[in-house]
Amino acid sequence: MDKSRRNILKFGGLSLAMIPVVAFAAKNDGMRTSTKYKETPEGDKSCANCAQFVPGKTPKDLGGCKAYAGDTEVSPTGYCIIWAKK
Numbered sequence: 001m002d003k004s005r006r007n008i009l010k011f012g013g014l015s016l017a018m019i020p021v022v023a024f025a026a027k028n029d030g031m032r033t034s035t036k037y038k039e040t041p042e043g044d045k046s047c048a049n050c051a052q053f054v055p056g057k058t059p060k061d062l063g064g065c066k067a068y069a070g071d072t073e074v075s076p077t078g079y080c081i082i083w084a085k086k
């Protein structure tokens, strides 16, 4: 196999490997705006201790919110006005 063909396959594979990261990262901007979402807690209230939070792989990872359809970038240290005690 010649070198240029090998590079096309190598970088083509790399590009394909990056698609899931881009495709699955999403924000529900409409819900974030309407519920006044912010990346910082409100006193002792945060997404991490909200009943709506769907945790990421570790406690520090971004997660989801049951109220934010399709949003995969909710911060455990975030907060919004529909916070509900877990």
Ligand code: SF4
Binding pocket: 035, 037, 046, 047, 048, 050, 051, 052, 053, 054, 064, 065, 066, 067, 068, 074, 078, 079, 080, 081, 082, 083, 084
């Ligand atoms: S409802 Fe608001 S505070 Fe609760 S997890 Fe979702 S974004 Fe965070």
